[in-house]
Amino acid sequence: MSNVPSDLKYAKSHEWVRQESDGSLTVGISEHAQELLGDLVFVETPEAGTTLEAGSACAVVESVKAASDVYAPVSGEVTAVNEQLGDSPELVNSDPYGEGWLFRVKPADSGELAGLMDAEAYKAHLEAEG
Amino acid sequence: MTTPRQTTLHDTHVAAGARMVDFAGWSMPIHYGSQLEEHHAVRRDAGMFDVSHMTVVDVAGPGARAYLRRLLANDVDKLRTPGRALYSCMLNADGGVLDDLIVYRREEGYRVVVNAATRDKDLAWMQEVAAAHQGLSVTEREDLDMIAVQGPGARQRILPLLPGALQGPAAELTPFHAMESGDWFVACTGYTGEDGFEVILPAGETRAFWSALSGAGVRPVGLGARDTLRLEAGMNLYGTDMDETTTPLESALGWTVALEPADRDFIGRAALERQKAEGVPRRLVGLVLEGRGVLRGHMKVLAGEAGEGETTSGSFSPTLGASIALARLPAGAGERVQVEIRGKAVPARVVRPPFARNGQPVVDIPA
Numbered sequence: 001m002s003n004v005p006s007d008l009k010y011a012k013s014h015e016w017v018r019q020e021s022d023g024s025l026t027v028g029i030s031e032h033a034q035e036l037l038g039d040l041v042f043v044e045t046p047e048a049g050t051t052l053e054a055g056s057a058c059a060v061v062e063s064v065k066a067a068s069d070v071y072a073p074v075s076g077e078v079t080a081v082n083e084q085l086g087d088s089p090e091l092v093n094s095d096p097y098g099e100g101w102l103f104r105v106k107p108a109d110s111g112e113l114a115g116l117m118d119a120e121a122y123k124a125h126l127e128a129e130g
Numbered sequence: 131m132t133t134p135r136q137t138t139l140h141d142t143h144v145a146a147g148a149r150m151v152d153f154a155g156w157s158m159p160i161h162y163g164s165q166l167e168e169h170h171a172v173r174r175d176a177g178m179f180d181v182s183h184m185t186v187v188d189v190a191g192p193g194a195r196a197y198l199r200r201l202l203a204n205d206v207d208k209l210r211t212p213g214r215a216l217y218s219c220m221l222n223a224d225g226g227v228l229d230d231l232i233v234y235r236r237e238e239g240y241r242v243v244v245n246a247a248t249r250d251k252d253l254a255w256m257q258e259v260a261a262a263h264q265g266l267s268v269t270e271r272e273d274l275d276m277i278a279v280q281g282p283g284a285r286q287r288i289l290p291l292l293p294g295a296l297q298g299p300a301a302e303l304t305p306f307h308a309m310e311s312g313d314w315f316v317a318c319t320g321y322t323g324e325d326g327f328e329v330i331l332p333a334g335e336t337r338a339f340w341s342a343l344s345g346a347g348v349r350p351v352g353l354g355a356r357d358t359l360r361l362e363a364g365m366n367l368y369g370t371d372m373d374e375t376t377t378p379l380e381s382a383l384g385w386t387v388a389l390e391p392a393d394r395d396f397i398g399r400a401a402l403e404r405q406k407a408e409g410v411p412r413r414l415v416g417l418v419l420e421g422r423g424v425l426r427g428h429m430k431v432l433a434g435e436a437g438e439g440e441t442t443s444g445s446f447s448p449t450l451g452a453s454i455a456l457a458r459l460p461a462g463a464g465e466r467v468q469v470e471i472r473g474k475a476v477p478a479r480v481v482r483p484p485f486a487r488n489g490q491p492v493v494d495i496p497a
Contacts, residue, residue: 025252039166042424042453049315060472062424064358064446093483 002031005097009113010122011073016097019118024079025113028101029070029092030060032126037063040089045081045103052076052105054112054124059102061092073114074112076105138275138336146350151197152246152459157185158353169448172322173489176281178343183246186271186330187256190239193265198233198240201259203396205388209235215306215319216244219378220244220252225405226374227381228255230366232319234308241315241330243276245368258420259397274313275336278346280326282489286451287346288327291339292316300327306311321356323363323487335382341415358445361454364483365417370427371456379405380458382414382483405465408463416483417441418453419469419495421476425455430470431478433463441469449486450495456483459460 002042008016014033018026034040042062052058059070081103084091086111092100107113134157143150148159159180161168165206171177189198198206204218213233220228229248234241244252253270260268279288287299296312303309315330331339344350357367364382366372370382377385379402387402388394419425427443433439437460444455459467459480468475481493 038161039164041166042422044423063159063447064169064448065354067424067426 002035003097004030004032004119004126005121008097009073009116009118010125011071011116013044013071015070015073015115017048018072019113024105025074025076025105025107026101027070027073027103028096029106029123031096033094034096034100036081037061037065037068039064040092043085043092043102045085046078048078048081050078052078061089072105074105074107075109075115076107078103079106080104096114134179137180139182139340139379140334142337142340143180143350147354148350151353152362153353154183154249156246157349158183161354163348163441164318165352165442166448167350167356168349169358171349172281172324172351172355173449173486174281175432176279176283176326177355178340178348178412179223179278179351179356180275180340180445181328182333184246184276185246185249185252186240186274186276187253188240188269189242189266190269191266193263194239195224195261196474197240197263198267199394200263200305200396201231202231203387203398204233205391205394205396206233206235206240209233211235212237213308215308215317219383220255220322221378221396221402222374223397223401224374225377225379225398225401227368227372227376227378227383228252228374229370230383232317234315234317241367243330247369251330273333274315274330275333276328276330277336277340277343278320278322278326278328280320280322280324282325283463284324284326284348287348288329290344291342292329295375303327315468321363321365322359322398323365323484324359324489332408343401357443358448359481361443361445362449362484362486364456364485366414366456367443376412376458377402377405379410380412380414393417408494412439412458412460413463414442414456414458415463416481416485416493417451417457417467417469417478417495418450418481418485419455419476419478419494421470421478423453423474425453425469425471426477427455429455431457431459432468432470432475433459434467436463437459439463440450447485449489450491450493452495454485
């Protein structure tokens with residue numbers, strides 16, 4: 001079983017969300033997701049200022065094998081993106097919950113965060129997916 | 131769906147942590163952890179591929195030469211001595227590519243290696259054409275396995291592990307030459323653009339040979355890196371970059387079609403001559419992406435007034451650090467094109483493959 005930090009929330013499509021002290025939410029993809037994708041070679045993040053709708057495709061992560069959409073786990077405005085990924089997409093592989101974060105959102109509806117899975121539920125989801 | 135076939139090395143791959151996928155009816159390793167690292171291992175040192183899913187066919191008998199001169203678009207008479215190899219397409223009557231293959235001339239007869247995905251079709255076609263020839267046997271060799279060892283360090287590592295009779299002479303093998311001893315067949319051919327050997331050997335000896343190579347520091351490499359390596363080397367993948375709807379002339383393989391001597395009536399010849407006279411409408415070229423993104427197969431290519439084309443295969447190139455593709459473009463397309471990636475037109479430059487050879491980029495890399 002891959003690493004699933006207990007302080008994060010998760011979406012079924014394998015994004016994680018961390019609540020920051022200023023109320024913003026940081027979004028990335030889980031260790032399980034990066035393992036499935038393999039070596040990442042390109043990441044396309046949304047531009048700062050973009051308004052995201054929960055569940056919509058908002059970023060793309062590409063490995064040597066294939067491109068995969070990243071879905072917005074919550075609605076809100078993008079306040080920051082991880083500029084390092086332009087030159088170093090492999091950070092998503094090496095540190096998916098740290099330096100490999102994708103973007104930060106100012107949430108439009110704090111209720112959406114509560115609707116995401118906690119670590120236990122996400123682990124169960126991974127097991128069910130086999 | 132039928133259960134995929136397993137090569138002799140299946141359990142070895144699984145034990146090495148390979149991720150197995152179904153490929154052309156076979157369970158094959160896609161990677162053993164990192165496709166990128168496997169790719170670099172071949173460009174920088176040495177990697178080995180289990181290619182036992184490929185189909186080895188021996189063609190023998192006094193009618194073998196005439197048969198292959200009818201069957202293949204390239205001319206086996208170019209193989210002046212035993213131990214030489216030739217790349218060729220096998221065409222249908224319309225000049226469409228049924229498969230691409232390598233044919234080796236042996237002391238007696240020839241050996242042909244065709245793709246796994248086209249095995250059934252190829253064997254049926256080869257038997258059908260054989261029916262019109264005398265003094266001929268066409269025999270699949272399912273008792274043999276095949277391992278490719280590729281990279282600048284491949285030769286020195288493999289030599290001590292070959293049967294004694296082959297060690298000395300194999301050291302001198304140059305590209306597109308082969309030699310054999312017993313049921314061991316060693317060819318200086320491959321699908322990566324690097325030095326190295328393809329070894330065809332008795333299935334009973336495969337595990338020990340693979341294990342010895344591993345012990346000598348040769349890294350197992352999966353089909354994933356095999357694909358990025360061949361793409362960088364500018365080599366077509368059958369079924370992806372060409373198929374029965376494309377001719378060799380439309381697949382950057384005109385150099386493999388032997389129209390001389392003019393009296394050799396190979397299958398597909400008339401269609402190719404007609405296409406040549408009328409003008410080849412499409413060309414297979416290389417693309418290097420200059421904007422951001424990753425090229426994949428089946429992306430639309432905008433070639434200005436020349437019209438539109440399509441990428442046939444594309445990837446991030448680990449050696450170039452840029453994205454590359456093969457694309458079929460209308461004749462007359464210029465050097466500057468655009469590729470539609472998720473609705474955006476991204477600039478790309480047309481180049482002549484290969485993109486990389488012997489570990490180094492051979493095209494300009496975008497800044």
